[in-house]
Amino acid sequence: MRKIVSSLLFLLAAVGLYLAQIDLASSFGFHRFNPGGFNNPSPSPSPSPTPTPSGQAVDPGVRGGAAGAGGPIAGLIGRQIAFFNQGKQDFASTEDIADGLGPRMNLDSCGGCHMQPAVGGSSPAVNPQVAFAGKDGGTDILPAFIRANGPVREARFVKNADGSADGGVHAIFTVTGRTGANGCSLAQPDFATQLQNNNVIFRIPTPTFGTGLMEMIPDAAIAANQRANATQKQTLGIRGRPNFQVNGRTISGQTNNNGNDGTIARFGWKAQNKSMLLFSGEAYNVEMGISNDIFQTEREENPACQFAPVPNDVQNMEAASPLEATTAIQNFSNFMRLLAPPTPSTTTPGGATSISNGKQLFSSTGCALCHTPSFTTSTSSVAALSNKPVNLYSDLLVHDMGPGLADGVSQGQAGPTEFRSAPLWGLGQRIFLLHDGRTSDLVRAIHEHRSGSATQNNASEASGVIDKYDALGEGQKQDLLNFLRSL
Numbered sequence: 001m002r003k004i005v006s007s008l009l010f011l012l013a014a015v016g017l018y019l020a021q022i023d024l025a026s027s028f029g030f031h032r033f034n035p036g037g038f039n040n041p042s043p044s045p046s047p048s049p050t051p052t053p054s055g056q057a058v059d060p061g062v063r064g065g066a067a068g069a070g071g072p073i074a075g076l077i078g079r080q081i082a083f084f085n086q087g088k089q090d091f092a093s094t095e096d097i098a099d100g101l102g103p104r105m106n107l108d109s110c111g112g113c114h115m116q117p118a119v120g121g122s123s124p125a126v127n128p129q130v131a132f133a134g135k136d137g138g139t140d141i142l143p144a145f146i147r148a149n150g151p152v153r154e155a156r157f158v159k160n161a162d163g164s165a166d167g168g169v170h171a172i173f174t175v176t177g178r179t180g181a182n183g184c185s186l187a188q189p190d191f192a193t194q195l196q197n198n199n200v201i202f203r204i205p206t207p208t209f210g211t212g213l214m215e216m217i218p219d220a221a222i223a224a225n226q227r228a229n230a231t232q233k234q235t236l237g238i239r240g241r242p243n244f245q246v247n248g249r250t251i252s253g254q255t256n257n258n259g260n261d262g263t264i265a266r267f268g269w270k271a272q273n274k275s276m277l278l279f280s281g282e283a284y285n286v287e288m289g290i291s292n293d294i295f296q297t298e299r300e301e302n303p304a305c306q307f308a309p310v311p312n313d314v315q316n317m318e319a320a321s322p323l324e325a326t327t328a329i330q331n332f333s334n335f336m337r338l339l340a341p342p343t344p345s346t347t348t349p350g351g352a353t354s355i356s357n358g359k360q361l362f363s364s365t366g367c368a369l370c371h372t373p374s375f376t377t378s379t380s381s382v383a384a385l386s387n388k389p390v391n392l393y394s395d396l397l398v399h400d401m402g403p404g405l406a407d408g409v410s411q412g413q414a415g416p417t418e419f420r421s422a423p424l425w426g427l428g429q430r431i432f433l434l435h436d437g438r439t440s441d442l443v444r445a446i447h448e449h450r451s452g453s454a455t456q457n458n459a460s461e462a463s464g465v466i467d468k469y470d471a472l473g474e475g476q477k478q479d480l481l482n483f484l485r486s487l
């Protein structure tokens with residue numbers, strides 16, 4: 001009982017801290033080459049929901065009210081809704097060591113990391129990784145970059161000890177000491193030393209709402225949009241290129257280069273991943289340590305630490321019904337594919353006039369040159385995904401974002417400074433921003449787009465557009481910020 005009360009108090013305290021608008025995420029204030037910030041967090045206030053007395057535009061903050069996300073896309077027929085529901089349940093449930101969890105992992109459920117503002121979404125206000133460190137007898141130490149009121153994070157190392165490229169995910173937790181893991185003793189990666197060596201970068205969860213629609217955008221439409229507005233893009237320094245899928249090369253420097261079908265990959269911060277099914281297989285193994293029909297090999301093969309048959313999750317060939325026969329990764333993928341896109345608000349924050357002004361400024365300022373407001377899906381065998389608008393606010397291309405956002409990691413064709421234009425649908429209810437969750441403040445997220453310089457030949461492609469944003473009047477900026485939080 002005491003345990004319940006104290007963890008409840010902890011939860012309340014953590015939520016309280018968040019509501020008190022102490023923005024620890026931005027307190028790190030780091031650049032990749034300045035991880036000293038981890039050791040000296042200096043909280044800075046996050047934006048207040050109303051404009052300041054000086055009239056300066058501010059981030060209206062996370063939009064309250066209904067989630068407007070997490071449900072199935074309209075128009076599902078037949079058994080599709082049953083597959084969606086089963087997938088949702090599997091996505092939200094936690095796994096045990098007997099299910100194959102670990103031996104190394106970042107958490108024990110998809111839903112734990114993807115849950116804001118509803119299951120399938122992005123990082124929640126209270127980071128579940130903190131409680132997970134000690135769950136079921138766990139003995140793991142929390143690295144400095146994991147905080148109760150910071151974003152969920154996964155860590156990648158930039159280089160190997162011999163100086164060659166690494167880029168892979170190094171799981172934070174182990175099964176050591178946990179119920180069901182007798183005889184297994186694993187050391188965590190030495191994050192403190194790696195941080196000291198400026199060798200760690202972070203990724204926060206991207207939301208999965210509407211991803212079935214994103215899968216169905218034809219490559220030809222992405223390419224045509226890339227060619228559109230060429231003069232305007234050239235003047236502003238915007239290039240952008242698709243991340244062609246070359247499987248087996250998501251971690252650079254490895255030997256197995258299995259050339260793939262050559263179509264455009266579109267999921268993840270660097271558009272490094274092709275589909276919901278592939279992402280499910282990879283996330284199950286990378287985030288949770290559960291090997292499966294796509295990724296059959298355990299990432300940690302220590303024989304003393306295997307407590308379930310490998311691959312851990314496989315098709316049930318004896319199943320009597322299609323629902324029973326699907327694997328977990330198919331379930332996750334069905335759920336995300338059939339998840340409705342987020343519902344924007346037409347009135348909140350700031351009212352309908354401000355939002356529609358902001359939408360217009362989003363285009364005239366040049367944000368829409370990368371954050372493409374809309375595509376249309378091709379014909380799909382699933383009617384609900386067929387010939388539908390996809391209002392994602394992304395061109396699905398990767399752009400050179402300059403030294404300020406660079407993470408030094410290459411994935412597929414996306415280089416160390418390149419990132420996918422983050423889809424902005426659902427942004428109104430996103431708490432942590434940018435690939436490493438360095439801020440919760442929209443205004444700061446916009447300014448982080450600008451770095452490098454033309455003379456050094458390393459300018460961010462977005463620098464010109466951010467100059468145009470800065471030239472707007474404060475009222476116009478406020479309209480633009482209100483529009484962004486209406487999404």
Ligand code: HEC
Pocket residue numbers: 106107108109110111112113114152153154203204205206207208211266267268269270276279280283284287288332333336
């Ligand atoms: C420990 C936290 C964590 C867990 C657990 C987790 N994810 Fe993620 N997820 C992430 C992060 C971080 C990213 C961004 C990865 C990147 O781009 O490097 C991500 C991205 C994704 C994306 C890409 C969406 C897009 O458009 O970019 C999908 C799909 C996804 N996860 C599905 C899953 C599924 C399915 C599971 C469960 C098997 C899962 N995730 C478990 C952290 C997590």
Ligand code: HEC
Pocket residue numbers: 238365366367368369370371399401405419420421422423424427430432433434435436442445446449461462465466469484
């Ligand atoms: C050159 C292309 C480009 C332009 C122009 C651009 N962006 Fe972005 N935007 C990106 C990329 C790439 C990211 C992801 C960067 C990262 O996380 O490191 C991003 C991320 C964001 C994010 C954070 C989203 C999230 O989920 O964390 C916001 C908000 C945003 N952009 C708003 C804007 C606004 C507003 C403008 C115009 C003033 C703009 N962007 C102009 C490419 C662009």
